[in-house]
Amino acid sequence: MSNLAQFDSDFYQSNFTIDNQEHSGDDSNAYGNLYGSRKQQAGEQPQPASFVPSEMLMSPGYAGQFFQPASNSDYYSQSPYLDSFDEEPPLLEELGIHFDHIWQKTWTVLNPMKPADGSIMNETDLTGPIVFCVALGATLLLAGKVQFGYVYGMSAIGCLVIHALLNLMSSSGVSYGCVASVLDYCLLPMVILSGCAMFFSLQGTFGTVSSLVIVGWCSLSASKIFTAALHMEGQQLLVAYPCALLYGLFALLTIL
Amino acid sequence: DWEVQYQQDTPVAPRFDVNAPDLYIPAMAFITYVLVAGLALGTQDRFSPDLLGLQASSALAWLTLEVVAILLSLYLVTVNTDLTTIDLVAFLGYKYVGMIGGVLMGLLFGKIGYYLVLGWCCVAIFVFMIRTLRLKILAEAAAEGVPVRGARNQLRMYLTMAVAAAQPLLMYWLTFHLVR
Numbered sequence: 001m002s003n004l005a006q007f008d009s010d011f012y013q014s015n016f017t018i019d020n021q022e023h024s025g026d027d028s029n030a031y032g033n034l035y036g037s038r039k040q041q042a043g044e045q046p047q048p049a050s051f052v053p054s055e056m057l058m059s060p061g062y063a064g065q066f067f068q069p070a071s072n073s074d075y076y077s078q079s080p081y082l083d084s085f086d087e088e089p090p091l092l093e094e095l096g097i098h099f100d101h102i103w104q105k106t107w108t109v110l111n112p113m114k115p116a117d118g119s120i121m122n123e124t125d126l127t128g129p130i131v132f133c134v135a136l137g138a139t140l141l142l143a144g145k146v147q148f149g150y151v152y153g154m155s156a157i158g159c160l161v162i163h164a165l166l167n168l169m170s171s172s173g174v175s176y177g178c179v180a181s182v183l184d185y186c187l188l189p190m191v192i193l194s195g196c197a198m199f200f201s202l203q204g205t206f207g208t209v210s211s212l213v214i215v216g217w218c219s220l221s222a223s224k225i226f227t228a229a230l231h232m233e234g235q236q237l238l239v240a241y242p243c244a245l246l247y248g249l250f251a252l253l254t255i256l
Numbered sequence: 257d258w259e260v261q262y263q264q265d266t267p268v269a270p271r272f273d274v275n276a277p278d279l280y281i282p283a284m285a286f287i288t289y290v291l292v293a294g295l296a297l298g299t300q301d302r303f304s305p306d307l308l309g310l311q312a313s314s315a316l317a318w319l320t321l322e323v324v325a326i327l328l329s330l331y332l333v334t335v336n337t338d339l340t341t342i343d344l345v346a347f348l349g350y351k352y353v354g355m356i357g358g359v360l361m362g363l364l365f366g367k368i369g370y371y372l373v374l375g376w377c378c379v380a381i382f383v384f385m386i387r388t389l390r391l392k393i394l395a396e397a398a399a400e401g402v403p404v405r406g407a408r409n410q411l412r413m414y415l416t417m418a419v420a421a422a423q424p425l426l427m428y429w430l431t432f433h434l435v436r
Contacts, residue, residue, distance in 0.1 A: 150305045165283075238280070245287045252291065253305060256298035 102128045109186050112220045115228070124177035129184025132191060139194040140254065147253055154253075158246040159183055165242055170230040178229070183246070186222040189214045190247060194254045202255045211251040219244035259391060279342070282349020289315060289352045289430075292359050296434040299363060315352075315430060322348050322426070326419055330393075333411055339392045347388060351381050351423050355431050362435035370435045378424035385420035 105128065108114060133155055137148040163179040193214045196202070202211065223240035226232070232239065261273045268276055290312045297303045323344055330337065354377025362370030393412050 147305060241284055242287075245284065245291060248291050249294075249308070252294050252298065252303075252308070256294070256303040 101125060105185050106188065109188050109221045112217055124181050126181055129181055132184055132187045135191045136187060136194060139191055139198060143194060143198045150253060154249055155184060162242055166226065170232050172230060174230060182222055182225050186218045189217045190250050197254055207255055211255055215244055215247045215251050218247040277343050277346035279346050282346055282352065285349060285352035285356060288356050292356050293434055296359055296363055300436055318426060318430065319348060329415055333415055335393055335412060337392050351427050354381055355427050359431050359434050367435060374427065378427055381423045382420050385423055386416060389416045389419060
């Protein structure tokens with residue numbers, strides 16, 4: 001968070017001198033300073049372009065990506081000033097797709113016993129969720145059921161209902177994108193279940209038991225992330241039950 | 257003691273008072289009912305995903321009809337109660353819990369289990385509705401603890417009994433086609 005404070009203070013600085021620029025250029029080890037200096041570059045008059053590329057190419061960029069949307073939008077609007085091809089950020093960075101975060105969230109879902117970090121849900125990332133929804137539809141297709149429409153429809157309505165419920169239950173509200181992101185990430189075990197449905201029919205006892213286990217796994221992960229992100233102590237079961245109902249609907253689609 | 261506790265004229269939140277009506281149980285019970293109905297139809301090979309939407313819509317329609325009918329009859333009987341529409345929706349939603357129990361027992365143990373559990377839940381919801389509505393509709397009579405014989409109170413008593421008796425009927429109507 002100190003990086004963000006420096007961000008703001010540097011951006012609103014009216015008397016921008018060469019001294020400040022060089023000073024922030026010296027400690028280029030800090031990620032925030034990196035982006036801070038680049039923002040200074042973009043926010044003020046067109047500074048000598050030679051100063052920028054060396055820092056750009058050295059960008060490791062993981063922690064700095066937390067502030068990605070703001071710096072990207074500013075950077076994009078200032079592109080006429082820096083129009084060399086080498087200075088553009090990588091495409092994935094510009095689009096806001098971070099594979100590290102996607103992996104981190106996926107491991108959080110796949111490991112329900114690991115305590116969740118509440119801050120990872122601050123960014124609304126819908127790339128992974130859409131991939132998982134399409135994967136669920138694809139595995140259902142391979143099992144012989146063309147039910148893409150039902151998957152998307154139930155996903156959307158379920159997200160809407162759980163968004164309303166969480167806004168009522170928690171002291172701090174949630175945005176719809178955050179809810180959709182979490183719920184669809186936790187759809188991953190359901191994709192595994194429908195993958196199994198391709199190879200053997202799930203109508204018997206084994207199918208029922210495995211689907212119950214998978215539904216429990218999904219809803220446990222989802223409620224764990226929600227209670228961590230929204231600071232709702234002691235209400236994990238209350239949040240887990242509606243999630244279990246939603247995933248139960250998906251399980252119905254998969255089994256029957 | 258079935259009274260709702262008040263705190264400076266507003267009802268206490270359900271977290272602190274067992275008797276306060278909450279909408280979490282009815283909402284979850286409604287969705288669970290739709291899910292269990294889908295499951296029951298699936299075990300009889302009559303399932304398709306659009307049937308879920310059909311079940312949900314028909315159960316919602318019955319609920320709306322009930323709420324409108326009760327509000328209309330309360331209006332006609334000119335009862336001044338503090339029974340809000342949301343409270344009514346909450347009370348009427350509690351019967352879905354019994355319906356779920358009945359259908360699940362019917363899936364596990366056949367018709368005998370279904371009738372046993374449904375019978376028990378019908379009696380339970382009947383008693384619950386009588387006691388809760390009595391406090392709301394027959395407020396003055398309940399305060400005294402003795403049913404006062406008067407034309408107005410008698411009409412209110414009949415209304416309460418009718419509402420309470422409609423619950424088991426609806427519970428049976430909405431679940432019997434799911435258990436074969």
